Amino acid sequence: MPEVTEPYKPGTPCWIDLMVPDQQAALDFYRDLFGWQGEVGPPETGGYAVCTVEGKAVAGIMAAMSPDGGPTPPTVWTTYLATADVDATVQKINAAGGTVLMPGVDVTTIGRMAVAADPTGGAFGLWQARDFGGAGLVNEPGALLWNELVSTDVKVASAFYAAVLGIEAAPMEGSEGYFSLSVDGRAVGGLQGVEHLPPGTPSHWLVYFAVDDTDSTVDALIRAGGNVLVPPFDMVAGRMAVVQDPQGAAFAVLKPKPMTTG
Template sequence: MSDVTGPYAPGTPCWVDLMVSDQQAALDFYRDLFGWQGEVGPPETGGYAVCSLNGKPVAGIMTAMNRDGTKPDPTPPPVWTSYLATADVDATERKIVSNGGQVMMPGMDVMTLGRLSVASDPTGAVFGLWQAKDFPGAGIVNEPGAIIWNELDTSDTDAASSFYSTALGITAAPMEGGGGYYALNVDGRTVGGMQALSNIDGLPTGTPSHWLPYFAVDDTDSTVDALIRAGGNVLKPPFDMMAGRMAVVQDPQGAVFAVINAMGPESA
């Protein structure tokens, strides 16, 4: 799977975006690293930039901003957000709250593109919701430079499993030979992964639960080298694992993501 033409099934990760203090610097960095094309959007979108790869939308980049259009003080840390598809943002928000989660940014319409919300699960991991209208989400996945995997790293896999199953219809199942790694499934199809924070070697003390986006690359080592030259930071150097060769890195503004040269069947 590479091009996506239809709507995403509810519960499936469908989009990722980045919030940073310097939007243009981020646009330049990811253009050079992944080949993305994007520019600051019009005022009515708050300047939101939809980045494209091979002419198809792949990710968003925006400036950290309050809902009234002012810049927050202090500026929040840069972060990638994974969005989960839903058929009804407002109904899903009610399920989130009734199952121990929190709504951080209530549902809002984005012109005719769709309706979005931002929430957190009971373990504190933040994620977005996207109810598609004119814009279904990422138009390309599983190709170098595009999203290939979304992973929930959580302080409590049991609590997270129960929450996502009840609130969003995402079920977790241990992966064979995964050493404590879980597949996240929607309608019998694997759409992401989950593991305990305690299962991750070298994780800084106090790291909160979070969703981690993985971007596909042709060569993990050369991508990491390019990232370093551009001012990025390596949190976990390239290493081989069951799905391929990956690394966990930060962009020059500090946003964390993973890169992977995947092996075997496509998995996003």
Template sequence: MPEVTAPYAPGTPCWVDLMAKDQQAALDFYRDLFGWQGEKGPEEFGGYAICTLNGKPVAGIGPAMAPEGMPEPPTVWTTYLSTDDADAALQAVTKAGGTVMFPVMDVGTTGRMLVAADPTGAVFGIWQPVDFFGAQIVNEPGAVTWNELHTGDMKAAAAFYQAVLGIVSEPMEGVENYSSINVGGRAVGGLTSVAAPGTPPHWLTYFAVDDTDSVVDALVKKGGNVLMPPFDMVAGRMAVVQDPQGAVFAVIKPVPM
């Protein structure tokens, strides 16, 4: 089991979470789909639930809450990138042309976070760990295995994330219009162009599964939608899907390394 036991290097995707209109329905859906365990958390943290797989944290699910006078936020998965200084990251986001959506806040003693949009419009989070560094299981069925930025301007996006978090983008050999995003010389995610016209820039979360087709079938039976049916590609057999509340994510059975 690929367990993570130490904080992620700055710039590395370290956590994903979902803000859902019906939190309990989301908890039930992902429990049945991926085998997660999770329940509504303490009120002082807005009921935010830490979902676990085999007893280890893999993702968060919280209730969608709109600030007073603001529209209800969309139901989406958010990718968080690790940092060792959230305040410096916020300043770097602004300087590099990004937009701060939620400024730095303390989350109890677990860490400090902010949410921002890059200059192309993709929303992401930044996490500075204190007592909690993020996902403790990855690259395992039911856990996150890849994070991918879809953008209308790959060059601008690459420059932004390098300026803010030191992430280096490099074209991926043999794959058209695709770059890896690297931290410390290691690929930690992907960067590509938005495929469908009208699709807004976004970060896409990939969850590993042991059988893509059967997971997609189960998702449909539980009220989810299929946006891209299962297909084979260089990294494995994948599909892009939508949960019953509209959150988009990918599932993939990775090619054995």
């Protein structure tokens, strides 16, 4: 179901957010591109904006801040994986060779979060839900559709996420070199290597948004100052493209093929 009413199982991508130099410009861009509604939040949340579609939360956008005068964080979409216990998962990350970038911290009363990187360098967030469970709408135009780990070492990454969050990787039928990531037997994301990508591509999590029309969405993105990394093309799941917003954050858009029954 596009509307999410049940808690996300541990290991499942449950939320995404974007850290950008110009928060209002990003809010305007994604409003025009996907129809999101959102505004700068209150000071006690650092101005964090929760964007909605049909009144349901789909993503967060916040202004990038330099911690203690350090370098400004990169402009990227972050995938958050659900966990029942952030602190216990952080311990597993350390034991499995990952790197904790931000230890567990409470976010008012809505949950507890941390940020880490797997042993190949792929950064991700952890979310322990309390008052806020995560995305309330998925698999609908303008909402999150898929989360994909692109890794410089598929074998190492697979072992890490299995040990830390119980995520199982298995070859995806009909897609050579592509793996499904599953939780309790249900596919929740994908995994692929960097062999077919430009040399030097680092490990990263890529977010996919569902759209009604990939080509017209890309055209609108270009008019709004975005950049096309991979032009629209047809693939096993539908028609997709990989793009950047005007501030450099990469993401994919995909018009899924209709589901067939029978």
